[in-house]
Amino acid sequence: MAVSAPWVVLLIMSFQSDVITRYSSATGVLVLAVGAAACTGAYALMTRIGRLPVERRILA
Template sequence: MRNLSGYLRDDLRIRSESEARQSWTVNGARVAVGAPWVVLLLMATRPEVIERYQSPAGALVLVLGAGLCVLAYRLMIRLGRLPVERRVLR
């Protein structure tokens, strides 16, 4: 029983460490997706930048950029997800 309790404690410790590192991955994904939009907002204070994005090509760039950001974020979250442990006893 002592061996089993030792294994379970080690497993819980490793799991909690993995969850902490996974939260770093999630925060990194959020920063990576949000940073270009913050830069775009800062650039939007310039009138010539606003003129460029008011064209159809500029709107297309914004829409494609937003779509790719959403796709990349969902992919990063999915790849960074911890596997769910299967229960042995129910």
């Protein structure tokens, strides 16, 4: 939910023509790419931190 929220807001904002022209420039594409990379890294970090520890088996 935390990773997808900014993209939902961007989707809602994309119905405005002014927003489309801002993000269609080279700087806008760079902002989107950096945002996507940050979200991907944050999601990977969240799943790694939230992983449950694997218990060692006593009787094999």
